[in-house]
Amino acid sequence: MSADSLYQQIILDHYKNPHHRGLPDDFDAEVHHVNPTCGDEVTVRVKLTGGAIVDLGWDGEGCSISQASTSVMSELVVGKAVDDAMALQDKFLSLMQSRGNATLSEADEDELDDAVAFEGVSKYPARIKCALLGWMAMKSAVAEAGWGAGTNSAGETA
Amino acid sequence: MSADSLYQQIILDHYKNPHHRGLPDDFDAEVHHVNPTCGDEVTVRVKLTGGAIVDLGWDGEGCSISQASTSVMSELVVGKAVDDAMALQDKFLSLMQSRGNATLSEADEDELDDAVAFEGVSKYPARIKCALLGWMAMKSAVAEAGWGAGTNSAGETA
Amino acid sequence: MTSVGFDVEAVRKDFPILSREIHGVPLIYLDSANSAQKPQVVIDSEADLYANHYANVARAVHTLGSEVTHAYEGARDKVAAFLNAPSRDEVIFTRNITEALNLLAYSLSNASTFPGAQRFRLGPGDEIVVTEMEHHSNIVPWQQLAQRTGATFRWIPIDDEGRLVESAIDEVITERTKVVSFVYQSNALGTINPVRRIAERARAVGALSIVDAAQAAPHLPLDVQDIGADFVAFTGHKLYGPSGVGVLWGRYELLADLPPFLGGGEMIETVAMSGSTFTAPPHRFEAGTPMIAQAVALGTAVDYVTALGMDEIREHEKALTAYALDGLQAIDGLRIIGPSTSLDRGATISFTLPGIHPHDVAQLLDEQGIAVRAGHHCARPVCLRYGIPATTRASFGVYTTSDEIDALVSGVKHVQEIFA
Amino acid sequence: MTSVGFDVEAVRKDFPILSREIHGVPLIYLDSANSAQKPQVVIDSEADLYANHYANVARAVHTLGSEVTHAYEGARDKVAAFLNAPSRDEVIFTRNITEALNLLAYSLSNASTFPGAQRFRLGPGDEIVVTEMEHHSNIVPWQQLAQRTGATFRWIPIDDEGRLVESAIDEVITERTKVVSFVYQSNALGTINPVRRIAERARAVGALSIVDAAQAAPHLPLDVQDIGADFVAFTGHKLYGPSGVGVLWGRYELLADLPPFLGGGEMIETVAMSGSTFTAPPHRFEAGTPMIAQAVALGTAVDYVTALGMDEIREHEKALTAYALDGLQAIDGLRIIGPSTSLDRGATISFTLPGIHPHDVAQLLDEQGIAVRAGHHCARPVCLRYGIPATTRASFGVYTTSDEIDALVSGVKHVQEIFA
Ligand SMILES: Cc1ncc(COP(=O)(O)O)c(C=O)c1O
């Protein structure tokens, strides 16, 4: 395997030993996302308390990129303030859209941690959705759990 | 005007002084043909007697190629046996479809006479229909006048 | 006489075909409104893709597939910028503008049976409006749509100078109107229409507005936001791009709700034998393997004209048009069909000569190396309007010179001599 | 192992892209079923047309217009000969096969309102039949047609080996069937179907029969008279031709009666604001400026494969397929999706590996320079049928060698090691 392989050892490790895999019984929201073009699927459950993601578990099927990325995502966001998790999701999204030309600061690299290993995916348009699947599901689940509703509630109370 | 101009002097002469132009009052059939792509029009009247075209007159509007070709056609077929006129029509059709590669025998040249001047038209797909307009109308008019009905009547008597 | 800053001799070197000879004399190509010639960069762009980066788009995970997808989607970015489109996802690649217009006409008729597309349905009592100066490609699709739905087909008439009858705009476009499709610059007359005015009227009555910019895109700056219509379409081969590719731009919120047109690969979300769902625009409207290399080369053509500058091209051609109108109108008996001055008109001039059929004019000009078009230019209603069978049409492009216009004028005089 | 008389090394020199390197190793292109690479003659054919003979077709009286029209119509002659079509007027150029199939589906639904086209009308109670192994481009147009007309959409199922259930052919195609559209060679399974048998059954019940020959045209001799169907379509880019062009062949007597599809320039006889009439096939179905250079280059591609010999190509690929099936099936756990022997199958092999997703297989093969495709190959119902999300697919062409197949086999083993 060459050094610039898409399949960094970190990715293979997460794929073979996924973190937070399994669906917790105590949760605020569950979402199921599918990538129709390749059939990758993921189910994510989240539990929020005091503006933080206190628990997240998932189950899924698909390629190593989608599975490993979901594993890395769950490692990174569990225990984080929702706002921070969203900021990180945004950062990862930008990395995926960088077409292999991302310039990450050291701070970015620290924050993204294992997720940096997916940088190479951004060169393959067909795979970007795989790497994003779990992250997108996490974002939806958090929204489903009511996060952001407060800030959006102006219209509802009118 | 170069020697290989489409506009041979013969064509210009026929255009300026068309033969058999005018619609005779005594006729067996009249047809009106239009080339929809360029708007050229011709009306042809024929009179048949004893298997021969004894009279043909025409009126029309259009480019010099269609007008001159109709004039040449009328010169050639008036007085001819219908079968010979049809054979000549066929020959002229082949000439037009030759894409500039016709090989005419001396006999062909004799028969086609002034119509040989249209050989160059065969190189211009857009103009072939112009050169054929009058010839096609003549063929229709002759059919309309009942020629060929006898030979086709087998089905009708059954 | 050509505008400052536009080096037409340098431009000519970019077009290999301009060194061709016709009947032993150098080619003078005055048929760009029919189809424009191609600069070497456009030709090379297709060839390079095939020789070095080719595969199918979108579907592949391999390197060539990624490269070609970047190139294809990159062309979409270029076209979006060229049109000043708010979003790249509003740019749909089609075969030509004819397909773009049919796409809309069929999508609208599919609304009759497509769940959730009620707002686009047409039926008896509804009206579809075009103008009397449309190209057949912007007439027939709407006549067919009227036939399919029972809607009424109407048009804005033109006056003797080849302009829309101004008062008719508000008379013909009414509350009954559901679709207004009109040409920006006429290919038969050269007229440039008041597109903002018509688009505004359409919006005021709640109709969809569609601009046929086939003849505008090569000649003037196109800004879809400024035009204010709902859809704008153009065709690549007239914009110095390859044959086989065109563009439909549409407002995203409309594209997102319109039913699909062609069904097949790439436009679907999921397919099962029991039923299918469709992906988002623009891919929803790009069924099957697209004209990959052609879209990429169209992107190159857009780069090419952008580098020359659309304002500079417009100035160059305006000067040529004024010069040609002067030269031609000095010819005995010559009649211009369309506006006789260079105000609000493009670099396309139709004319007739008494007693000489346009086909003969064009053919005899060809014998002098000059390529012009003769016929009804796929806008037969215009000829019917003026009671003529056809016109001769000279049209100019970035590579046209004033010397070529001089040759045209003396060529026409020569034709007159032959028929004298 | 390659067949005698077929010099694959000479063939490879014709394809410039085959000297590319991917990730530092020579390209091994095993994705020809997705889109084939282009020989230099095809690339040159387009470039030469633009550089020396370009103008719009059909409409011009000038020399360039004549030259390009000869070239374009000459390509039609070549395709007619390639298909053994009774008449050149039965050959319609389309953008791709997707458009060809949609053309038929829309023409049939236009019959509902087109005067004189009663015999083609579909409605509730009528049935449209496809097979379970169709490409999306031969599913969605018919689902849409069913939606527009109220007809019922049905299909012939496939068995565990990837073949049509023989007994179902007569069961599903019945007196109620109005259209049967089916694939000659499956792009997902490689299966070659009994096309004569199905066309015959369709004729027996009075249904129109349509053959999707997208994957057949590049791989075996196509003879439309021998097949006996009413319509046969293929797509240029899989036949070593350019992107952006396809072909629909149809029996003339049907084409002559079918309502037009797209409206616009070139397909009309006369246009007036009050109504239009349409020209004869093939031009009736070619609205607007066609993909001129692409059709011409497709003609060149047809010349190219004809010179190699379709029988020779078939033999070459059959040998490769047998070799690849042996090599792949020797890999631990590898499962072929589709026929497992080279009998009645083409040079397209889909497979799965336990525990490794096809996307990962394809991506890791790409890192070794090997281009294969992973996914549902636009035939998702096939994946649903076998309960798998996707397959990895290797497909061969005239330039494929047995060394490349060896590389594929060892590449797959390497992937297994990484995931071990
Ligand atoms: C069997 C089959 N039919 C139809 C198609 C569609 O071809 P295109 O995308 O060129 O229209 C393909 C290829 O993708 C195919 O393999």
Ligand SMILES: Cc1ncc(COP(=O)(O)O)c(C=O)c1O
């Ligand atoms: C104004 C106008 N609209 C539409 C068209 C049709 O373009 P195409 O044949 O490329 O679809 C043309 C050109 O022929 C045109 O000039």
